[in-house]
Amino acid sequence: MINKLVDKIKKVDAPIVVGLDPMMNYIPEHITKAAFAEYGETLEGAAEAIWQYNKGIVDATYDIIPAVKPQIAMYEQFGIEGLKAFQKTVDYCKSKDLVVIGDVKRGDIGSTSQAYAIAHLGKVQVGTKKISVFNEDFATVNPYLGSDGINPFIDVCKEENKGIFILVKTSNPSSGEFQDQLVNGRPLYELVGEQVAKWGETHMGNDYSYVGAVVGATYPEMGKILRKLMPKTYILVPGYGAQGGTAKDLAPYFNEDGLGAIVNSSRGIIAAYKQEKYASFGALNYADASRQAVIDMVEEIRGVLKK
Amino acid sequence: MINKLVDKIKKVDAPIVVGLDPMMNYIPEHITKAAFAEYGETLEGAAEAIWQYNKGIVDATYDIIPAVKPQIAMYEQFGIEGLKAFQKTVDYCKSKDLVVIGDVKRGDIGSTSQAYAIAHLGKVQVGTKKISVFNEDFATVNPYLGSDGINPFIDVCKEENKGIFILVKTSNPSSGEFQDQLVNGRPLYELVGEQVAKWGETHMGNDYSYVGAVVGATYPEMGKILRKLMPKTYILVPGYGAQGGTAKDLAPYFNEDGLGAIVNSSRGIIAAYKQEKYASFGALNYADASRQAVIDMVEEIRGVLKK
Numbered sequence: 001m002i003n004k005l006v007d008k009i010k011k012v013d014a015p016i017v018v019g020l021d022p023m024m025n026y027i028p029e030h031i032t033k034a035a036f037a038e039y040g041e042t043l044e045g046a047a048e049a050i051w052q053y054n055k056g057i058v059d060a061t062y063d064i065i066p067a068v069k070p071q072i073a074m075y076e077q078f079g080i081e082g083l084k085a086f087q088k089t090v091d092y093c094k095s096k097d098l099v100v101i102g103d104v105k106r107g108d109i110g111s112t113s114q115a116y117a118i119a120h121l122g123k124v125q126v127g128t129k130k131i132s133v134f135n136e137d138f139a140t141v142n143p144y145l146g147s148d149g150i151n152p153f154i155d156v157c158k159e160e161n162k163g164i165f166i167l168v169k170t171s172n173p174s175s176g177e178f179q180d181q182l183v184n185g186r187p188l189y190e191l192v193g194e195q196v197a198k199w200g201e202t203h204m205g206n207d208y209s210y211v212g213a214v215v216g217a218t219y220p221e222m223g224k225i226l227r228k229l230m231p232k233t234y235i236l237v238p239g240y241g242a243q244g245g246t247a248k249d250l251a252p253y254f255n256e257d258g259l260g261a262i263v264n265s266s267r268g269i270i271a272a273y274k275q276e277k278y279a280s281f282g283a284l285n286y287a288d289a290s291r292q293a294v295i296d297m298v299e300e301i302r303g304v305l306k307k
Numbered sequence: 308m309i310n311k312l313v314d315k316i317k318k319v320d321a322p323i324v325v326g327l328d329p330m331m332n333y334i335p336e337h338i339t340k341a342a343f344a345e346y347g348e349t350l351e352g353a354a355e356a357i358w359q360y361n362k363g364i365v366d367a368t369y370d371i372i373p374a375v376k377p378q379i380a381m382y383e384q385f386g387i388e389g390l391k392a393f394q395k396t397v398d399y400c401k402s403k404d405l406v407v408i409g410d411v412k413r414g415d416i417g418s419t420s421q422a423y424a425i426a427h428l429g430k431v432q433v434g435t436k437k438i439s440v441f442n443e444d445f446a447t448v449n450p451y452l453g454s455d456g457i458n459p460f461i462d463v464c465k466e467e468n469k470g471i472f473i474l475v476k477t478s479n480p481s482s483g484e485f486q487d488q489l490v491n492g493r494p495l496y497e498l499v500g501e502q503v504a505k506w507g508e509t510h511m512g513n514d515y516s517y518v519g520a521v522v523g524a525t526y527p528e529m530g531k532i533l534r535k536l537m538p539k540t541y542i543l544v545p546g547y548g549a550q551g552g553t554a555k556d557l558a559p560y561f562n563e564d565g566l567g568a569i570v571n572s573s574r575g576i577i578a579a580y581k582q583e584k585y586a587s588f589g590a591l592n593y594a595d596a597s598r599q600a601v602i603d604m605v606e607e608i609r610g611v612l613k614k
Contacts, residue, residue, distance in 0.1 A: 042433065077426040079394070080390055112378055112380045115380035119384040126348050131349070149479075167451060174456075175452055179451065183489060
């Protein structure tokens with residue numbers, strides 16, 4: 001799956017991923033109104049609005065992007081109905097041949113970690129049958145519990161040719177509270193990064209590992225160091241746009257082959273029509289605004305990578 | 308809710324929580340057979356088996372335990388149908404007046420962390436309505452992302468009078484890979500523990516905070532230190548029984564008031580009938596075996612606390 005991700009990034013020449021993190025206040029009124037008219041102000045109504053909103057964005061962008069990253073929390077908050085919309089979104093994106101990164105940040109140990117891996121990447125045994133569940137292509141995973149948490153994911157990844165992205169240095173302001181603490185003079189995130197590189201060696205694709213890392217765009221100096229520590233690791237880069245990361249901050253995350261990183265934008269793409277820059281599209285044409293925002297983002301990043 | 312948890316622990320005189328972590332191979336054949344006969348070897352069939360299995364255990368133990376801790380991964384691996392069984396289990400346990408600790412180990416930042424908090428502890432806004440979702444009483448949370456990840460949970464906890472347990476030192480063998488790294492001569496888990504105590508001060512119950520900690524039974528020396536660092540923090544203690552923690556290891560986790568800790572057992576209770584000790588109950592009476600295992604566990608812990 002890492003090979004497919006790299007191939008798709010090359011094919012569309014766009015090292016980006018669209019974060020499908022629907023918030024109710026992003027969804028244009030005409031969609032919410034129609035969903036509530038059919039299902040009422042219920043969890044089903046909310047889930048229907050989310051699904052229709054996502055579908056519009058995917059239909060308008062799937063030919064120019066390699067991947068999507070649905071954030072499961074935004075679905076989970078609507079309970080079972082929300083999770084049905086998550087599953088529908090995953091399935092639909094896969095039918096459009098997009099690589100799907102489930103942003104689930106799960107992390108536990110042993111058989112529990114295995115259960116999460118099965119839920120998101122594998123197949124569950126039911127009697128004599130093996131059944132796919134949410135079936136994303138990649139999942140994000142939290143490293144705090146160590147190898148006992150990561151290895152069960154890697155085992156499932158090996159069986160299924162799938163991958164994970166492990167949190168190393170997150171994009172948020174308080175990420176340093178624990179991640180930046182110095183251990184023998186070096187920040188903890190470097191230790192985690194080194195360990196990610198080691199875990200990655202156990203499941204390699206052609207040029208990159210199936211085991212990737214999450215490093216926020218908001219810390220380019222740290223990105224530079226981590227890039228060197230993890231040369232075969234694909235880096236998923238959140239924090240571009242709304243969180244403050246700019247295109248020029250992104251260069252250090254890439255290798256000299258122009259690969260090795262995939263930059264996420266969520267709000268900046270899916271709610272583009274709410275920005276002044278794209279306001280002329282109007283809420284009805286929100287998906288066209290998203291397409292334009294993708295084009296602009298890709299152009300910005302290409303500009304930086306050419307330098 | 309922390310007050311309710313403490314009251315319930317006092318009332319049944321049992322500082323324990325039953326981990327409802329159903330694995331298919333724990334479930335007695337008569338239950339699985341009946342479920343597959345009705346729904347086939349499907350996710351629905353697996354979910355029905357899990358639900359019936361849980362219900363049996365809850366019916367047999369609810370009057371002698373204060374709380375349950377369903378591990379959501381074990382449900383999530385069966386997808387939407389599994390999560391319906393999770394929700395049914397939570398609802399049923401609450402109808403039996405048990406405190407429900409959702410072992411979800413979620414952790415993200417900002418609005419995403421808020422969405423998880425809403426999913427598990429709060430109410431979601433849908434149009435003009437606010438709707439409860441999974442509605443556990445407590446949730447477990449991962450601290451790796453720092454305050455940006457924890458504060459949205461605390462905000463929802465304040466609104467709802469609910470609580471969280473933050474991972475500090477987990478029970479697994481590799482937990483030390485990152486958690487034990489020395490920062491200025493002190494292990495990272497101590498820093499996390501101190502921060503948990505600080506977060507806890509912002510949302511206090513009568514004697515203990517709504518913000519608890521997870522510290523594994525397998526590291527009693529560390530438990531002793533963390534108990535002192537976090538005097539007002541309730542400690543959720545996994546790792547007793549199957550993972551190797553023994554009753555005598557538990558004393559340091561408690562305060563002198565005999566409170567301050569709640570010990571989890573999952574497999575040791577819910578699959579008790581599979582142990583030689585309880586084999587005479589037989590698979591048909593698995594729930595009675597679970598009840599006896601609860602009685603024995605409570606007696607063991609009481610013995611240690613009296614010393």
